[in-house]
Amino acid sequence: MTAGAIVAHAPARRRLFPSSLWLVVPGILFLLLFFVLPVMRLLTLSFQDPTTGAWSLASYWHIVKTDVYIRVLGITFSISGYTAIFSVLLGYPVAYWLARMPERQRGPLLLLVMIPFWTSYLVKTFAWTIMLGRAGVINTLLMSLGIISEPLSLIHNRFGVMVGMVHSMTPLAVVTMLPVMIGIDRSLVDAAKTLGATPAHAFWTVYFKLSLPGLTAAGLLVFISSLGFFIVPALLGGRLDTMLAQLIITQVQELLNWSFAGALAAMMLAAALLSCWVYDRMFGLSSISGQSGQESASRLRLVAQHVLHALASVSARLADLMRAVIGGQGTARLLPAAVWLVLGFLILPTLVVVPVAFTSSQFLDFPPPGYSLRWFDTYFSSQLWISATVRSFLVATVTAVLATAIGGFSALALARSQSRWNGLIFGFFLAPLIVPRIIIAVGLFYLFAQMGLVATNAGLIIGHTVLAVPFTFVTMAAVLKSYDWRLDQAAATLGANRLSTLTQVTIPLLKGGIVAALLFAFITSFDELTIAIFISGGITTTLPKQMWDDMILQLNPTLAAVSVVVSVVITAVLLAAERFRRPA
Amino acid sequence: MTNGDMFCTRRKLLKSAVGLASVAVAAPALIGRATAATQLTIADPGGPFGPAWRKAFYDPFEKATGNKVVNVAREAEPTAQFKAIVETKSYTWDVCTLTLSARDILTKENLLEPIGFTHADVPTLMPEAISQYWMGTDVYSTVLAYRTDRMKTAPGSWADYWDIKKFPGRRSLRKNPIDTLEQALLADGVPLDKLYPLDVDRAFKKLDQIKPHVNVWWTGGAQSTQLLQSGEVDMITGWNARFQAAIDGGTPAKIVWNQGLYSIEGWAIPKGNPRADAARDFIRFCSDPARQAVYTEVLAYGPTNLDAYKTIPAQRATALPTSPGNLKQMTVANEDWWSANRAAVTERFNSWLLS
Numbered sequence A: 001m002t003a004g005a006i007v008a009h010a011p012a013r014r015r016l017f018p019s020s021l022w023l024v025v026p027g028i029l030f031l032l033l034f035f036v037l038p039v040m041r042l043l044t045l046s047f048q049d050p051t052t053g054a055w056s057l058a059s060y061w062h063i064v065k066t067d068v069y070i071r072v073l074g075i076t077f078s079i080s081g082y083t084a085i086f087s088v089l090l091g092y093p094v095a096y097w098l099a100r101m102p103e104r105q106r107g108p109l110l111l112l113v114m115i116p117f118w119t120s121y122l123v124k125t126f127a128w129t130i131m132l133g134r135a136g137v138i139n140t141l142l143m144s145l146g147i148i149s150e151p152l153s154l155i156h157n158r159f160g161v162m163v164g165m166v167h168s169m170t171p172l173a174v175v176t177m178l179p180v181m182i183g184i185d186r187s188l189v190d191a192a193k194t195l196g197a198t199p200a201h202a203f204w205t206v207y208f209k210l211s212l213p214g215l216t217a218a219g220l221l222v223f224i225s226s227l228g229f230f231i232v233p234a235l236l237g238g239r240l241d242t243m244l245a246q247l248i249i250t251q252v253q254e255l256l257n258w259s260f261a262g263a264l265a266a267m268m269l270a271a272a273l274l275s276c277w278v279y280d281r282m283f284g285l286s287s288i289s290g291q292s293g294q295e296s297a298s299r300l301r302l303v304a305q306h307v308l309h310a311l312a313s314v315s316a317r318l319a320d321l322m323r324a325v326i327g328g329q330g331t332a333r334l335l336p337a338a339v340w341l342v343l344g345f346l347i348l349p350t351l352v353v354v355p356v357a358f359t360s361s362q363f364l365d366f367p368p369p370g371y372s373l374r375w376f377d378t379y380f381s382s383q384l385w386i387s388a389t390v391r392s393f394l395v396a397t398v399t400a401v402l403a404t405a406i407g408g409f410s411a412l413a414l415a416r417s418q419s420r421w422n423g424l425i426f427g428f429f430l431a432p433l434i435v436p437r438i439i440i441a442v443g444l445f446y447l448f449a450q451m452g453l454v455a456t457n458a459g460l461i462i463g464h465t466v467l468a469v470p471f472t473f474v475t476m477a478a479v480l481k482s483y484d485w486r487l488d489q490a491a492a493t494l495g496a497n498r499l500s501t502l503t504q505v506t507i508p509l510l511k512g513g514i515v516a517a518l519l520f521a522f523i524t525s526f527d528e529l530t531i532a533i534f535i536s537g538g539i540t541t542t543l544p545k546q547m548w549d550d551m552i553l554q555l556n557p558t559l560a561a562v563s564v565v566v567s568v569v570i571t572a573v574l575l576a577a578e579r580f581r582r583p584a
Numbered sequence B: 001m002t003n004g005d006m007f008c009t010r011r012k013l014l015k016s017a018v019g020l021a022s023v024a025v026a027a028p029a030l031i032g033r034a035t036a037a038t039q040l041t042i043a044d045p046g047g048p049f050g051p052a053w054r055k056a057f058y059d060p061f062e063k064a065t066g067n068k069v070v071n072v073a074r075e076a077e078p079t080a081q082f083k084a085i086v087e088t089k090s091y092t093w094d095v096c097t098l099t100l101s102a103r104d105i106l107t108k109e110n111l112l113e114p115i116g117f118t119h120a121d122v123p124t125l126m127p128e129a130i131s132q133y134w135m136g137t138d139v140y141s142t143v144l145a146y147r148t149d150r151m152k153t154a155p156g157s158w159a160d161y162w163d164i165k166k167f168p169g170r171r172s173l174r175k176n177p178i179d180t181l182e183q184a185l186l187a188d189g190v191p192l193d194k195l196y197p198l199d200v201d202r203a204f205k206k207l208d209q210i211k212p213h214v215n216v217w218w219t220g221g222a223q224s225t226q227l228l229q230s231g232e233v234d235m236i237t238g239w240n241a242r243f244q245a246a247i248d249g250g251t252p253a254k255i256v257w258n259q260g261l262y263s264i265e266g267w268a269i270p271k272g273n274p275r276a277d278a279a280r281d282f283i284r285f286c287s288d289p290a291r292q293a294v295y296t297e298v299l300a301y302g303p304t305n306l307d308a309y310k311t312i313p314a315q316r317a318t319a320l321p322t323s324p325g326n327l328k329q330m331t332v333a334n335e336d337w338w339s340a341n342r343a344a345v346t347e348r349f350n351s352w353l354l355s
Helices: A001-009 A022-045 A058-065 A067-100 A103-118 A121-132 A137-144 A156-183 A187-194 A200-226 A230-237 A244-254 A258-283 A291-297 A298-334 A332-359 A376-381 A383-413 A422-434 A437-451 A459-481 A487-491 A498-509 A511-525 A531-534 A543-553 A558-581 B003-032 B049-065 B079-088 B102-110 B159-161 B180-187 B201-211 B221-230 B240-248 B276-285 B288-294 B306-310 B336-354
Strands: B039-044 B068-073 B096-098 B133-149 B171-174 B214-218 B235-240 B253-269
Touching: A022 A058, A022 A383, A022 A422, A022 A437, A022 A459, A058 A200, A058 A258, A058 B133, A067 A103, A067 A156, A067 A200, A067 A258, A067 A332, A067 A437, A067 A558, A103 A156, A103 A332, A103 A511, A103 A558, A121 A156, A121 A230, A121 A332, A121 A543, A121 B221, A121 B253, A156 A230, A156 A459, A156 A511, A187 A558, A187 B003, A200 A244, A200 A298, A200 A422, A200 A459, A200 A511, A200 B288, A244 A258, A244 A376, A244 A437, A244 A511, A244 B079, A244 B180, A244 B201, A244 B253, A244 B276, A244 B288, A258 A437, A298 A332, A298 B159, A298 B235, A298 B240, A332 A437, A376 A422, A376 A558, A383 A422, A383 A459, A383 A511, A383 A543, A383 A558, A437 A459, A437 B079, A459 A511, A487 A498, A487 B102, A498 A511, A511 B159, A531 A543, A531 B079, A543 A558, A558 B336, B039 B049, B039 B276, B049 B276, B049 B288, B079 B102, B096 B102, B096 B240, B096 B276, B133 B288, B159 B180, B159 B201, B171 B201, B171 B221, B180 B201, B180 B253, B180 B336, B221 B240, B235 B240, B240 B253, B253 B276
Parallel strands: B039 B068, B039 B096, B171 B214, B171 B235
Antiparallel strands: B096 B253, B133 B235, B133 B253
């Protein structure tokens, strides 16, 4: 990006855009061209009659008069809402615990949180069926211990869906909250205690309050990314667990009714934007710099203050009770115990995937009947698999840099501006997350065909960047919200120009957020299937596309072997980067 | 992977990173590049189909004509990609496998190129396996499969599947009205040759009876194999080859061919394709019974040219849908009825599931 140049010119243009909102322009242009244009083209189809092409509202009328779509929308929102709540609940103590660690220990432990993130969600979901099935690991264990006599129904119902979704989303919640928590000055908590607050009050009224931007950003990201899930409800859900993305895919792929698919997508988009708006009103996520001004005005915040105090009192009493029952030392161990439970949950499917990768069977049997390296051999001796892996790494790396630059500068612009357009721009950058990927994919195919980008790496990178920008944007916005701008002013007072302030003060201080954004963008691209199916044309295949092709007909342990290889490679790269960053 | 490979890969990675900027500029040249002999890009179902069809069709065709065949995996329902390919004239595929329903949708939208020969040219082909725009290569069948270790009495019909008293056990159905409605009607006593047009109300009434007893509603073929193989369910509906894969892998299970519904997959060409002549040659080449017999060594699908059974071993023939003994117990799923009613029935089915 030419960000440096733009920044250097900034003082001259400040009068024109006093709020430095202009930094958002490249991001907006990018999304206008590669997201709004292709998607609008498809959405206009929803206002046309599929056979005659005349303008008509028939598709929308059909949605209203048949109850099934509204009900599925309700199911989709409820599953996504609960996923957000549980992911944040599970993720918060982990992020809190990690934030307290010295940096040297935090890196490796964070990798542990990220491991499930690197396992393809196709593989993870099948691992859950092996864990939770009727003859699965957990039921077999409980039965052999005599705890139950009949197998429990753990999948093919709402519980199964929640397990799969929360498992996929908790790492996202942790990584979103962590940079904010690291940025909290812990001496404020100590100060509160010195001034007579109980530990519980110090936590809830000081620390928790300061961590709220991270918490709300995590909740929103998880909620919105959950809206588009279709593999997890399809494989782990029951009769009542149909999500809207599944119906949209059927309309696009099987019934070829793009007009109706467009209408369903528009309905989902409208509902999601509405909930974003309500969310923003409640938590003020987009009012990044306007904190103090709004605080006194908002009655809601007053209520929130009371809630925090109540929470503090309750937990103070609970803590007393705990200390009375299990003693002070036991209470101190509660947090690590809870954290390790969550980590165990996150790693559980990986514990299945690793042995299965070494199985001698042609099925995903657990425990494996025998061990062999045949699936690794299949992987390494296949030109197709290797080139797909290399392409995925390449595309994901470029996507990560591009999306972090776009998302980062846009968030920076918003953070420094008081414009009343902030809320709208905020929603705009989240939109690619809400529009079902298949709609984006079909729209992009038409655009790319005109630009000659079909079946190219550049096409894949652009498509993936569109999907990754919301993640990088929200992550950076959350970190920037708690960023102390006086440091920038101090640098300016001391004679630094804007470029050197940015590179020597702002960016180093925001490092945690930037790393998180890069990781999000990388994994978004690395695990992306829908765009790849359309854009790659099957020739320039990526790893998830290759896995999908392989498992359409038959599940075989090659997928597990690939996941193991990928996890090992990425973990090694990240560990090496960690080493490199901090020479001993 | 050896060290050398790793190096090579890394270097390639670097090179591609450097070359990335130029890719965007040079991209148009990458599509539709011409080679001396025609190169056909063929989209097949992927997985085990790739090697099996390479042996049966692609390699012999390359040898016979000098053209090259590159095969890529296509989606289960590639209609959306197909439409996009034709409308934007980005011919990333020259020939693609389509199910009957996809063929009908795409024929109706006028997106297919004629294949250039008729049933009269290949009289031993099943009559349902050829149209003006499409030739069937393999027959699959939707059948009932059960675990022999769990079912005390073996079910033999859809009526048995519906009989929860006489045949207790965990059941799975497909989360899709296609075939499921037929199965309900067959269970209700409708004869195999009088299924169509489907009596939808009667089918849903019969489905009401089994709804509380269905433990898993499956959505993908790979999932159906897994459900049978892992013992998650005792009785399941699905595609014969997916269950055959489990049985070949040692799962104690059996396929019930009685009252099965078969359907056909086959080749079609995206309309306006610049390599349509070579594509037509290829499709015609695949009608050869000896070529079709070759893929049945690996794939449990039925050849559409019934002469293929002259060279297929009798033991293997029992596992194939079009072998004479199996074919006579089944009927073909009626695509005309489905393409006219699919949208409305799918909607009703989804609504029924939620109620």
